[in-house]
Amino acid sequence: MSTPTITTVAEPAAQRAPDEKSRRPRRKVGQERTSWGATILLLLAAVTVIVPLYVTVMMSLKTDAQAVDGNAFSLPLPLDFSTFARAWELTDFPRAFGVSVFVSAVAVAGTVILSALASYAIVRNWSHRLFRWSFFYLLAAMFLPFPVVALAQIKMTGTVGLDNPLGVAFLHIMFQMSFSILLFTAFLRSLPEELEESARLDGATTGQTFWRLVFPLLAPMSATVAIFAFLASWNDFMMPSLITSDPALQTLPVVQSLFQDQFTANYNVAFASYLMAMAPAIVVYLFTQRWVLSGVTQGAIK
Amino acid sequence: MTASPHFLNRPVSRRAVLGGLGALGVTGLLAGCAPSGGRTDITFFMSKTEVLEHFTELISEFNSSQSNVRVILDSSSNIAATFVRGNPPDIACFTYNLEMARFMERGALSDLSDVSIASQIRPEVQELVDQYATYPGRTSVIPWSVTAAAVIYNQDIFEEQGLEVPRTWTEFTEVCEALVAAGITPIYGTYRDPWTIAQGHFDYTVGGSFDTAEFFEKMKEQGPQVGIDSSVSFQKDFFEPMERMVQLNEWSNQNAASRGYGEGNFAMGAGEAAMYMQGPWALTEIEKTAPDARLGNFPLPMTDDPDDLRVRVNLDLALWIPEESQKKDAAREFLEFLTKPEVQDTYNQQFLAFGTRQDAPPQEDPRVAELQSFYDEGRFYQGPSKAIPLTIPAEGYIQAMMTGSSIEGTLRTMDNDWRRLAVRS
Numbered sequence: 001m002s003t004p005t006i007t008t009v010a011e012p013a014a015q016r017a018p019d020e021k022s023r024r025p026r027r028k029v030g031q032e033r034t035s036w037g038a039t040i041l042l043l044l045a046a047v048t049v050i051v052p053l054y055v056t057v058m059m060s061l062k063t064d065a066q067a068v069d070g071n072a073f074s075l076p077l078p079l080d081f082s083t084f085a086r087a088w089e090l091t092d093f094p095r096a097f098g099v100s101v102f103v104s105a106v107a108v109a110g111t112v113i114l115s116a117l118a119s120y121a122i123v124r125n126w127s128h129r130l131f132r133w134s135f136f137y138l139l140a141a142m143f144l145p146f147p148v149v150a151l152a153q154i155k156m157t158g159t160v161g162l163d164n165p166l167g168v169a170f171l172h173i174m175f176q177m178s179f180s181i182l183l184f185t186a187f188l189r190s191l192p193e194e195l196e197e198s199a200r201l202d203g204a205t206t207g208q209t210f211w212r213l214v215f216p217l218l219a220p221m222s223a224t225v226a227i228f229a230f231l232a233s234w235n236d237f238m239m240p241s242l243i244t245s246d247p248a249l250q251t252l253p254v255v256q257s258l259f260q261d262q263f264t265a266n267y268n269v270a271f272a273s274y275l276m277a278m279a280p281a282i283v284v285y286l287f288t289q290r291w292v293l294s295g296v297t298q299g300a301i302k
Numbered sequence: 303m304t305a306s307p308h309f310l311n312r313p314v315s316r317r318a319v320l321g322g323l324g325a326l327g328v329t330g331l332l333a334g335c336a337p338s339g340g341r342t343d344i345t346f347f348m349s350k351t352e353v354l355e356h357f358t359e360l361i362s363e364f365n366s367s368q369s370n371v372r373v374i375l376d377s378s379s380n381i382a383a384t385f386v387r388g389n390p391p392d393i394a395c396f397t398y399n400l401e402m403a404r405f406m407e408r409g410a411l412s413d414l415s416d417v418s419i420a421s422q423i424r425p426e427v428q429e430l431v432d433q434y435a436t437y438p439g440r441t442s443v444i445p446w447s448v449t450a451a452a453v454i455y456n457q458d459i460f461e462e463q464g465l466e467v468p469r470t471w472t473e474f475t476e477v478c479e480a481l482v483a484a485g486i487t488p489i490y491g492t493y494r495d496p497w498t499i500a501q502g503h504f505d506y507t508v509g510g511s512f513d514t515a516e517f518f519e520k521m522k523e524q525g526p527q528v529g530i531d532s533s534v535s536f537q538k539d540f541f542e543p544m545e546r547m548v549q550l551n552e553w554s555n556q557n558a559a560s561r562g563y564g565e566g567n568f569a570m571g572a573g574e575a576a577m578y579m580q581g582p583w584a585l586t587e588i589e590k591t592a593p594d595a596r597l598g599n600f601p602l603p604m605t606d607d608p609d610d611l612r613v614r615v616n617l618d619l620a621l622w623i624p625e626e627s628q629k630k631d632a633a634r635e636f637l638e639f640l641t642k643p644e645v646q647d648t649y650n651q652q653f654l655a656f657g658t659r660q661d662a663p664p665q666e667d668p669r670v671a672e673l674q675s676f677y678d679e680g681r682f683y684q685g686p687s688k689a690i691p692l693t694i695p696a697e698g699y700i701q702a703m704m705t706g707s708s709i710e711g712t713l714r715t716m717d718n719d720w721r722r723l724a725v726r727s
Contacts, residue, residue: 064590070568090354151386158387242383247345247376254378262497263583264352265564 060084060272067268080268087273091255092248097277099165100234100252106169107233108226111176115225116218118177119184120210124193135185141178146171146239154242163245171243172233180225187221188214252277341372342632347384347391349377350619352586353653357395364639371632385410390624393633395640398443398617399688403434411442411622412630419444419641422659426680430617433515433684444641445658447619447650450599450673450682451501451581457596459486459576467600467672469608471546478553481576489550490575491558492566493704496697502579503550504700505614505685507543510604514686525724528717536713536720544709546604551704559705571595581614582654585669597669601676613673615682618655694719 059067060083061076087093118138125131146153157167191214199209215222240251256277259270348357354377361373376391384390385405396402405411414420420441431443460467463484468474481488492498508514520534528535555561555575563584570578571592578584579602588595601613621640623633639645643659650657654670656677657663664674676682690696694716703712 068564068568068587068590070565150383154383154386155388158389163387163389241378241380245379245384245387245389247378250378258349258351258354258377261351262563264587266351 056271056275056278059267060275062268064266064268068265083268083272084276087259087269087276090258090269091252091273093273093276095248096250096252096255099249103165103169103172103240103251104230104233106166107172107176108229110169110173111180111229112222112226114173115177115180115184116215116222117210119181119188120214122181123185123188124196135181138178138181141175142182144175146175150238150242157243158245163243165240165244165249165251168240168243168251169233171239172229172236176229176232179228183221183225184218187218191217341370342629343372343374344392344627344629344632344636345376346373346636347376347379347381347394347396349381349396351377352583353649356649356652360640360645364636367639368635371635373636385624385626388626390626392627392629393621393623393636395446395619395621398431398434398445398620400434400691405624406437406442406622407435409437409440410625411437411440412625412627413440413442414444414621414623414634414637415441417444417634417637417641419659422661424658424660426682427658430615430684431620433518433689442622443617444621444637445617446621446640446646447617447653447655448615448658448677449582449618449655450670450677451505451614451616451685452599452601452673453506454570454578454580454584454597454599454669456570456573456576457598459573467598468603469611470603470606472606474603482553487555487575488553489555489577489579490561490566490569491551491554491579491704492561492563493559493701494562496701498563498566498580499704500687500697500700501581501614501685503547503704505687506579506602507547507550507604508540508686509614509683510602510610510612511543512539514683514689518686518689521720526721528721528724530714530717536716537710540713540716541709543604544703544713548703548709567591570597581616582670585654599670599672601673611676612681612683613676614685615656615677616685616688690716690720691723693723 055072058074058076059072061079061081062083063076063078063080066074066076066080122131122135153171154163157163157171162170195213195217196209199213204212235253236251237253237257241254241257244250244254256270256273259266259273346361348354354375358375361375365372379391381390381394381396381402390410423445427445427448428441430448431445455467459465459481463480463486465477465480466473468477478488491503517534517539521528524532524534530537551558555569561569564587566578566580567584567587568591569575570584571588571590573595585597588597601611603611621637623630623637627633643661646659647657647663649655650662651666654665654667656665656674664678665671687696687700696716699707699712699716703709
C-alpha cells in the first residue's frame with residue numbers, strides 16, 4: 001500500500017518498514033475491501049443449511065391444515081406446539097432415541113477397535129500370505145450390499161437370538177469393517193516402524209505396543225472412521241427395520257417412518273419429530289464449537 | 303493427537319471398553335423382557351398410519367375388557383422379515399394384496415373357517431381373496447374392510463355447470479368438453495407420483511373395459527407363452543383402454559407431469575379442477591384443507607352401456623393368523639373382538655370404507671355413498687395394477703405411457719417381462 005504522507009525519499013527503507021507495519025493494521029480497520037466473491041459463496045453455503053432448517057422449524061409448528069397447503073415457507077400462525085407432544089407420544093421418543101444411541105455407540109466403538117486391530121495385524125504381517133489374503137477377503141465385503149444378504153442375515157440373527165439392537169450393531173460393525181480397514185491400513189503404512197521397535201526395546205509386548213503406542217497414533221484416522229461409522233448406523237433404516245424383531249426396540253429412523261406413507265402425510269408431526277432427533281446434536285455443537293473448531297485447526301497446523 | 307497421554311496413562315482402557323460393551327449389551331437384552339403378569343401377550347400387526355390412533359383405542363378397550371389376553375401393537379416391523387425369521391405377529395390386520403398372497407399360497411396362514419364371522423362374509427368379497435391365491439381346504443384370510451375407489455368429483459362445479467354424472471363414455475367425453483368450454487380443468491392429474499396413475503387412470507380404464515380377474519387368470523395359465531400369439535396379452539387386451547387412458551391427458555391440467563399427490567389433494571380442496579381419479583384415502587387428505595368441500599364419487603364409464611359401470615375395490619384390511627403363531631387361541635379371541643359388528647362397522651363408517659358381512663350397514667358418508675349400490679350389487683373389480691407382481695415395474699411403464707411413450711412398445715415390454723418372470727419361476 002502506498003503511504004502518501006511520507007514524503008522523504010531519502011529515508012532508509014529499513015527504518016520505514018517497522019514503522020509502517022505497526023501503523024498498517026490500525027489504518028485498515030473498517031476500510032478493508034470486502035471480498036464479494038467469497039462472501040456470496042459463503043452466503044450460498046449458509047443458505048443450503050438455513051433454508052431446510054427454517055422449513056423444519058416452521059413446519060413443526062404448523063397445524064394439520066397449514067402443513068398441507070402447499071406453502072412450506074409460510075409462517076405458522078397461530079403457533080401449534082402440540083405437534084411435539086404428538087410426535088413424542090407416537091414415537092415413544094426417549095426409548096427410540098435411547099435405542100438409536102445404543103446401536104450407534106456399539107457400532108462406532110466396535111468398528112474403530114476391531115478395524116484398528118485387524119489393520120495393525122495385517123500391515124505388520126504383510127509378508128505372510130495368510131494376512132495378505134485376509135486383507136483382500138475383508139475388502140471384498142465392500143462389494144456386498146446389505147439387501148443381497150438380507151434374508152440370510154434375518155434368518156441367522158433370528159436363530160442365534162441377535163434379532164435385537166445388539167445384532168443390528170454387530171452387523172453395522174461387519175459392514176463398516178472393510179472400508180475402515182482400508183483407511184487404517186493406508187494410515188498405518190505411513191507410521192514409522194522405528195517407533196514400535198523402540199517400544200519393543202523397552203520391553204513392550206505386542207499388545208502393549210498397540211494399545212499404548214499405535215492406537216493413540218491412529219487417533220486422527222480413528223476419528224474419521226468413527227464419523228463414517230456413526231453416520232452409517234445413525235441414519236440407517238433398512239437394517240434395523242429388518243433385523244430387530246421387537247417393535248419396542250426399534251431405532252429412531254424406523255419409528256419415524258410412520259409419519260409418512262403413500263396415502264397420507266403428517267408433515268408437521270414428522271418435522272417436529274425430526275427436530276427433536278436433531279436437537280441434541282445441535283445443542284452439543286453450540287456448546288462445544290470452540291473445541292470442535294480448535295480440534296480442526298490443530299490438525300491443520302501439525 | 304491429544305488422545306495419546308490419555309491412553310498412555312490408562313493401561314486398563316481395553317478392559318474398560320469391553321466391560322462397557324458388555325454392560326450395554328446386557329441392558330439391550332433386558333429391555334426385551336417385560337413381565338406379562340399371567341396374561342398371554344400377543345403381537346398385533348397393523349401398520350396403516352392414519353388409523354393407528356383408532357386401533358390404539360380399540361386395543362386398550364379390549365385389554366381392559368378381559369384379563370386373559372394382552373394385545374401389543376406392532377406398527378413398524380417388516381412383515382416379510384418376521385416370516386423369514388420365524389416369529390411372525392400372532393395376528394395381523396393388514397392390506398391384502400399379491401405380495402401377502404404368497405405367504406397364504408404356501409400355507410403360512412392358519413385356517414380360520416370356524417371363526418364366527420367366516421360364514422357371514424359376502425361370497426363376492428371372499429372371492430377377492432381367492433383371486434390372488436388359494437390354499438386348499440382353508441379360509442386363511444378374513445376380509446375386514448373394503449375400500450372402493452372411483453372418480454372423485456366436485457359437486458358444486460357440476461351443479462353450476464348443469465352437468466349430470468356421466469354413465470357412458472360418450473357422456474363422459476361430453477362432460478369433459480363442456481368443462482373445457484367453461485374454462486374449468488376437468489381432471490386433475492398428479493403424474494409425478496406413478497402410483498396415482500396406476501391405481502387411478504390405469505385401473506379405471508382397464509377395469510371398466512373388461513373382466514380383469516378372468517384376464518389375469520388366463521395370463522397365469524399362459525405364463526411362458528405370453529406374447530403376440532397368445533390368446534390374451536397386454537398388447538392385445540390393454541391397447542384400447544390404454545389409448546383412452548392417454549386420451550384423458552387432453553382434459554387434464556397442463557402441469558400434471560410435475561404435480562404430486564399432495565398438490566393434487568390441495569388443488570381439489572381449492573376447487574381447481576372438477577374431477578380427480580383417487581380413492582377415499584384422498585378424501586381424508588382433502589378434508590384437512592377443505593373440510594366443507596362437497597365431493598362425490600362415480601365410476602369411470604368405459605363403454606356406452608350403463609350396465610357395464612363398475613368400481614375399483616381393494617381389500618384395505620384383512621385379518622389373518624400365521625400358522626407359526628404359538629398363541630393362536632389368544633389371537634382368535636382378539637379376532638372375535640375385532641369382528642364384532644359394532645367394532646367393524648364403526649371403523650368402516652368412520653374411515654369411508656365398506657363392510658364385508660352380508661348384513662353390514664350401508665356407508666352413510668355422502669362422499670362415498672354413491673358407490674354403495676355398485677358395491678352391493680357386486681359390480682366391482684380389483685385393481686389390475688395390483689395383479690402384476692412388483693418384479694415388473696408396471697407403475698413406471700404406466701407413467702411412461704401417460705407422458706408420451708409408445709403404448710404398443712410399452713405393452714410389448716410388459717408382455718416380455720411377464721413371460722420372463724413366468725419362465726423363471
